[in-house]
Amino acid sequence: MNAMTEFADDQSIALGAPVGVTIENVAKDFGDSPALHGVSLDVHAGELVALLGPSGSGKTTLLRILAGLEAPSSGRVLFGGEDTLGLPVQDRNIGFVFQHYALFRHMTVFDNIAFGLTVRRRRDRPASAEIRRRVLHLLDLVQLSGFEKRYPAQLSGGQRQRVALARALAIEPRLLLLDEPFGALDAQVRRDLRRWLREIHDRTGHTTFFVTHDQEEALELADRIVVMSKGRIEQVGSADDIYDRPASPFVFSFIGESSLLPVEITDGTVLVDGAPSGLSFGETGTRPATLGFRPHDVTLVSDDGPAIRGRVVAERRHGARRRLELQVGPKQLRAEIDVEVEASRAIGSLVAFQPERWRIFPA
Amino acid sequence: MTATAISAWRKPSVIPGFGLALGFTLAYLSLIVLIPLGGLVLRTVGMGWPQFLAIALDPRTLAALRLSFGASAIAAAVNTVFGLIVAWVLVRYDFPGRKIVDAVVDLPFALPTAVAGIALTAIYAPNGWVGQYASAFGIKIAYTPVGVFIALVFIGLPFVVRTVQPVLEDMDREVEEMAATLGAQRWTTVRRVVLPTLVPALLTGFALAFARAVGEYGSVIFIAGNIPYVSEIAPLLIVIRLTEFNYAAATAVASIMLALSFVLLFAINLLQAWSRRRLSHG
Numbered sequence: 174m175n176a177m178t179e180f181a182d183d184q185s186i187a188l189g190a191p192v193g194v195t196i197e198n199v200a201k202d203f204g205d206s207p208a209l210h211g212v213s214l215d216v217h218a219g220e221l222v223a224l225l226g227p228s229g230s231g232k233t234t235l236l237r238i239l240a241g242l243e244a245p246s247s248g249r250v251l252f253g254g255e256d257t258l259g260l261p262v263q264d265r266n267i268g269f270v271f272q273h274y275a276l277f278r279h280m281t282v283f284d285n286i287a288f289g290l291t292v293r294r295r296r297d298r299p300a301s302a303e304i305r306r307r308v309l310h311l312l313d314l315v316q317l318s319g320f321e322k323r324y325p326a327q328l329s330g331g332q333r334q335r336v337a338l339a340r341a342l343a344i345e346p347r348l349l350l351l352d353e354p355f356g357a358l359d360a361q362v363r364r365d366l367r368r369w370l371r372e373i374h375d376r377t378g379h380t381t382f383f384v385t386h387d388q389e390e391a392l393e394l395a396d397r398i399v400v401m402s403k404g405r406i407e408q409v410g411s412a413d414d415i416y417d418r419p420a421s422p423f424v425f426s427f428i429g430e431s432s433l434l435p436v437e438i439t440d441g442t443v444l445v446d447g448a449p450s451g452l453s454f455g456e457t458g459t460r461p462a463t464l465g466f467r468p469h470d471v472t473l474v475s476d477d478g479p480a481i482r483g484r485v486v487a488e489r490r491h492g493a494r495r496r497l498e499l500q501v502g503p504k505q506l507r508a509e510i511d512v513e514v515e516a517s518r519a520i521g522s523l524v525a526f527q528p529e530r531w532r533i534f535p536a
Numbered sequence: 537m538t539a540t541a542i543s544a545w546r547k548p549s550v551i552p553g554f555g556l557a558l559g560f561t562l563a564y565l566s567l568i569v570l571i572p573l574g575g576l577v578l579r580t581v582g583m584g585w586p587q588f589l590a591i592a593l594d595p596r597t598l599a600a601l602r603l604s605f606g607a608s609a610i611a612a613a614v615n616t617v618f619g620l621i622v623a624w625v626l627v628r629y630d631f632p633g634r635k636i637v638d639a640v641v642d643l644p645f646a647l648p649t650a651v652a653g654i655a656l657t658a659i660y661a662p663n664g665w666v667g668q669y670a671s672a673f674g675i676k677i678a679y680t681p682v683g684v685f686i687a688l689v690f691i692g693l694p695f696v697v698r699t700v701q702p703v704l705e706d707m708d709r710e711v712e713e714m715a716a717t718l719g720a721q722r723w724t725t726v727r728r729v730v731l732p733t734l735v736p737a738l739l740t741g742f743a744l745a746f747a748r749a750v751g752e753y754g755s756v757i758f759i760a761g762n763i764p765y766v767s768e769i770a771p772l773l774i775v776i777r778l779t780e781f782n783y784a785a786a787t788a789v790a791s792i793m794l795a796l797s798f799v800l801l802f803a804i805n806l807l808q809a810w811s812r813r814r815l816s817h818g
Contacts (some may be wrong), residue, residue: 199676223537226582241717242713242716242717262713262716262717263716263717263719263720263721264719265717266719267713267717269713269717271710271713271714273710275708275710275711275712275713275714277714277715277728277729278815279732279733279815280815288715288718288720288728289718289719289720292715292718292719292720292721292724292728293719305669324814341716341717341718343718344718344719436810
């Protein structure tokens with residue numbers, strides 16, 4: 174799967190022209206519990222977008238609304254400017270891929286991929302020779318040539334997911350929707366399939382949404398990342414945007430490793446647990462806030478100056494460095510910092526440090 | 537049996553008690569199933585071919601067997617279709633009274649068959665609730681093969697419902713959603729995706745309903761009218777022969793039923809194994 178060099182003639186994978194997608198104030202309630210609170214998003218044609226968030230953040234619900242598998246309680250979804258309200262799932266022409274493949278297990282690989290073509294009304298249905306040509310071509314694209322007579326149970330997880338993708342591509346979708354597509358696969362296969370999906374996207378140009386809770390996957394694959402939490406969009410942006418310029422403490426803590434400490438800002442000074450931390454934030458007046466920093470962005474400082482102080486409660490090897498888990502202040506707030514191996518401290522000892530790079534989020 | 541003797545019989549397993557469990561199974565099966573049936577076959581063999589053929593080819597015997605197996609097959613087929621629909625409704629829809637309907641399905645299991653037979657006769661007899669309207673159109677239900685068929689449908693229904701229901705409950709809804717996103721209309725999805733995965737369960741339900749119907753006695757004899765050559769079922773013929781002290785004829789008919797049932801159930805089992813293999817290929 175790594176030798177992804179040749180795609181013979183990808184122009185022949187005919188496409189429904191990729192469409193831009195506009196999501197306007199989409200909300201969804203399941204009974205009493207709201208799953209989405211008025212979400213809005215604009216995605217242009219051909220974009221690869223990751224919906225990233227923890228479970229329960231509403232990302233899968235949003236994907237299912239795009240597919241037409243759920244109806245929004247309010248709001249609109251437009252494909253290329255056309256309102257999809259009342260457009261049944263069958264007529265949306267979207268390619269959907271489920272985490273657990275959802276292959277038709279009584280059908281061969283060939284019949285699985287051909288399904289979307291063979292269920293068309295007679296006048297829209299390609300001739301069987303044409304169906305065969307397309308299926309074999311898709312099998313070639315997903316590198317499963319020669320597997321057409323197998324049954325799903327005879328394939329590995331990665332192979333099944335590639336069949337599922339070929340099946341979704343067979344109907345020439347306007348939009349490709351992937352729900353945790355690599356969630357059920359082991360690490361190595363995930364990485365291969367991820368790179369391979371990126372290549373397929375670059376060649377076929379589908380507007381693609383994929384749902385994931387794996388930030389690494391989202392950062393690596395997507396043009397734009399939509400970070401979601403509790404039914405709301407926290408931030409939309411490139412990998413750099415959300416990593417370097419997180420819009421909220423949630424995004425900061427969800428993307429990458431981080432420590433968050435509640436602080437108070439008094440006349441430009443950041444107070445941690447009432448004591449000056451040596452950090453200043455240009456603002457007058459007094460207000461509470463949240464300080465965020467990455468464990469690898471800190472330096473140890475001498476104990477007599479302003480600093481954040483914590484007691485070491487645990488330490489472990491972390492790559493080339495050593496990670497200390499600290500208890501800060503009497504409220505026993507947790508923070509993690511990385512130090513050089515030789516600078517490591519014993520459990521129970523006091524450590525003074527300052528973040529080199531940090532962010533203040535209003536509380 | 538020593539450990540080595542057992543290990544020659546089976547693959548190693550961490551589950552203990554193979555010897556004991558198999559021994560018990562064989563002893564139990566022998567006592568309850570094989571010895572009585574063996575006795576039956578032995579008696580039949582004892583009577584010799586000419587006498588056996590004379591009984592077997594007797595028109596009254598043939599008519600009874602044809603009715604028993606024919607009506608059972610049709611009833612099981614009808615039950616397969618309607619049992620599937622009942623199971624579908626119970627699994628896929630939530631409506632007030634669903635639990636009650638679910639419980640009603642089991643009634644044919646629990647009701648004494650004679651009670652069912654009398655009730656059915658009362659309803660379908662020419663002066664009964666339903667029978668009076670049918671007879672107005674010149675259709676006779678009770679005391680004809682149609683009556684036999686209705687009784688067999690009644691007692692066979694729960695078998696299909698109860699075998700299909702759990703499979704339907706376990707069915708992955710994503711597969712149907714997938715078919716919809718690929719453009720399949722609802723009926724196409726049911727026909728090409730749902731039904732094929734239900735085939736093994738439907739076959740099992742058919743086999744159970746059929747087997748039950750072939751052996752059914754109590755509910756049929758009241759509504760059938762038991763007219764020789766017309767509405768007399770094979771199990772009843774056996775009882776009649778017994779009351780005539782004609783044990784040879786009784787055992788002969790019984791043996792034929794046994795052989796036919798075995799062949800049919802075996803064939804259904806093969807079909808089932810084949811369809812199951814197709815589903816869980818590997």
